[in-house]
Amino acid sequence: MTIDLANQIVTGLLTGLVYSLMALGLSVIFGVVRVVNFAHGEMTALAMYAAWALFTWAELDPLLGLPLIALLLFVLGYVMQRGLIDAFVAKPEHMQFILLVAVAIIMVNGSLLVFGPDAHGIQVPYGFDTYEVGPLLVDKVRLLAATAALCISGLLMLFFRRTMTGKAIRACADNLVGARVIGLNVKRLYAVTFGIGAACVGAAGALLSMLIDVMPSSGPELTMLAFIIVIVGGLGSMGGALLGGILIGVSEVLAGYFLMPSMKGMFSFAILILILILRPQGLMGARK
Amino acid sequence: MLDVRDLDLFYGDAQALAGVSFGVPLGSITAIVGANGAGKTSLIRAIAGMETPRAGTVRFDGHDITGRESFEICDLGLGQVAEGRQVFPTMSVEDNLELGAMVPRARKDAAASLERVWQMFPRLLERRRQMAGTLSGGEQQMLAIGRCLMGQPRMIMFDEPSLGLSPAMVHEVFAIIRRLHEEGMTIVLVEQNVAVSLHMADHACVLENGHVVMEGRGSDLLGDDRVRAAYLGL
Ligand SMILES: Nc1ncnc2c1ncn2[C@@H]1O[C@H](COP(=O)(O)OP(=O)(O)O)[C@@H](O)[C@H]1O
Numbered sequence: 001m002t003i004d005l006a007n008q009i010v011t012g013l014l015t016g017l018v019y020s021l022m023a024l025g026l027s028v029i030f031g032v033v034r035v036v037n038f039a040h041g042e043m044t045a046l047a048m049y050a051a052w053a054l055f056t057w058a059e060l061d062p063l064l065g066l067p068l069i070a071l072l073l074f075v076l077g078y079v080m081q082r083g084l085i086d087a088f089v090a091k092p093e094h095m096q097f098i099l100l101v102a103v104a105i106i107m108v109n110g111s112l113l114v115f116g117p118d119a120h121g122i123q124v125p126y127g128f129d130t131y132e133v134g135p136l137l138v139d140k141v142r143l144l145a146a147t148a149a150l151c152i153s154g155l156l157m158l159f160f161r162r163t164m165t166g167k168a169i170r171a172c173a174d175n176l177v178g179a180r181v182i183g184l185n186v187k188r189l190y191a192v193t194f195g196i197g198a199a200c201v202g203a204a205g206a207l208l209s210m211l212i213d214v215m216p217s218s219g220p221e222l223t224m225l226a227f228i229i230v231i232v233g234g235l236g237s238m239g240g241a242l243l244g245g246i247l248i249g250v251s252e253v254l255a256g257y258f259l260m261p262s263m264k265g266m267f268s269f270a271i272l273i274l275i276l277i278l279r280p281q282g283l284m285g286a287r288k
Numbered sequence: 289m290l291d292v293r294d295l296d297l298f299y300g301d302a303q304a305l306a307g308v309s310f311g312v313p314l315g316s317i318t319a320i321v322g323a324n325g326a327g328k329t330s331l332i333r334a335i336a337g338m339e340t341p342r343a344g345t346v347r348f349d350g351h352d353i354t355g356r357e358s359f360e361i362c363d364l365g366l367g368q369v370a371e372g373r374q375v376f377p378t379m380s381v382e383d384n385l386e387l388g389a390m391v392p393r394a395r396k397d398a399a400a401s402l403e404r405v406w407q408m409f410p411r412l413l414e415r416r417r418q419m420a421g422t423l424s425g426g427e428q429q430m431l432a433i434g435r436c437l438m439g440q441p442r443m444i445m446f447d448e449p450s451l452g453l454s455p456a457m458v459h460e461v462f463a464i465i466r467r468l469h470e471e472g473m474t475i476v477l478v479e480q481n482v483a484v485s486l487h488m489a490d491h492a493c494v495l496e497n498g499h500v501v502m503e504g505r506g507s508d509l510l511g512d513d514r515v516r517a518a519y520l521g522l
């Protein structure tokens with residue numbers, strides 16, 4: 001009984017780390033460009049479809065397809081920001097909202113058109129392998145996915161701390177006027193930021209494709225999930241996205257364990273409401 | 289070096305600059321004085337590509353820079369020490385400075401520029417790892433100047449560099465500006481401290497409600513009765 005529960009918690013924690021990576025993308029985009037990406041889950045679903053297509057048609061393991069998918073999503077994000085969203089950066093929020101919801105709807109219907117309404121899943125050859133860690137049983141796929149997600153999140157933090165481009169992006173978030181005063185190319189940096197956020201989504205989607213099925217309705221669900229995570233963790237905080245993802249991942253399995261799996265969304269929303277009441281800025285968000 | 293002709297700038301329907309024309313000779317200090325709200329900051333922002341003028345032209349060093357993006361203008365060597373200093377508060381002093389050298393013209397000499405700034409501002413070197421937001425106002429102004437120098441400008445526009453500083457710091461800031469001038473830098477100086485800036489300036493213009501109402505040698509303006517009455521309280 002307790003072993004089973006512990007196994008469930010480990011499962012939730014590992015899945016949560018993949019959620020974190022997806023939410024990190026949302027947080028980075030909002031923190032810098034100040035645009036809320038309402039198409040975030042839909043982009044994740046696209047990445048999952050891409051992973052499925054590569055696996056099914058080219059027999060490419062999602063872990064190997066990941067860099068390619070992340071790159072594709074980077075380009076998608078960069079182009080979206082440059083060609084579409086940039087014109088809306090200074091516009092009122094409701095206009096940004098309509099724009100990105102439109103993008104999301106196109107993506108959902110596009111995937112319906114191409115892949116149909118059915119769920120698509122990936123079964124990698126090592127899909128049923130497990131590791132015994134003491135008394136615990138850990139899924140190999142889940143462990144690999146979580147490790148990859150954690151490494152990518154770490155690399156992202158290093159990118160923002162150590163590279164000049166990363167510092168320039170932080171400078172835009174820190175003081176936009178200052179960034180323009182010293183001649184930073186803000187439009188290009190915004191596009192790179194959106195690209196990086198989208199690349200997180202690409203990587204997270206490739207990893208998620210090994211853990212859950214994808215169907216057109218996954219998009220809106222994942223958008224909701226990413227929102228809950230960043231609001232719980234603190235919008236714009238990278239550490240918050242990480243913490244929020246783990247929390248929501250664990251809460252989902254606990255809901256399944258104590259009640260029933262279909263109640264997992266309810267649990268996440270309950271946490272969201274609690275946070276909004278008790279700590280509206282999120283667990284690691286700065287108080288305004 | 290800089291030539292501004294008939295510049296009009298609007299914020300919505302409100303006109304901030306109306307037919308502003310003036311020139312900045314190479315190697316000079318040109319002062320722009322005027323009351324609060326006269327349009328001094330608007331003028332600098334329009335020249336720097338941070339606001340888009342409705343009419344008029346701006347030429348810098350032989351290039352027509354009217355309506356160009358701020359990063360292009362910086363890369364031509366037109367630097368700015370903006371009103372309110374505009375440092376990056378949650379980043380270290382060193383990061384702030386390094387970011388100043390991100391413009392393509394300055395990137396490959398960034399290390400040498402940094403050495404020069406450390407020499408010029410030993411205080412900043414002492415605080416290189418400190419967050420810029422925790423510096424005093426005077427230190428932040430030094431940082432803003434140092435960061436601008438990192439971009440290897442050939443001309444610098446200073447917008448109220450002494451605003452809100454202690455008298456000792458004000459003195460230090462003006463000493464730095466003089467030193468840069470002596471080293472050959474072309475300077476535009478916007479100051480509320482009208483007496484000091486007219487003393488320093490080779491050339492000056494007076495801005496009122498978005499119009500240039502007077503232009504001339506700094507010393508001449510200093511002796512002008514209207515200037516003395518309006519800005520020096522004499
Ligand atoms: N971003 C802005 N939007 C609207 N009006 C502005 C803006 N910036 C300045 N103004 C207006 O333009 C006029 C000139 O302001 P400014 O250039 O800041 O003057 P100064 O620097 O000489 O004090 C003022 O009337 C001011 O209210």
Ligand SMILES: [Mg+2]
Nearest residue numbers: 328329330371
């Ligand atoms: Mg001003």
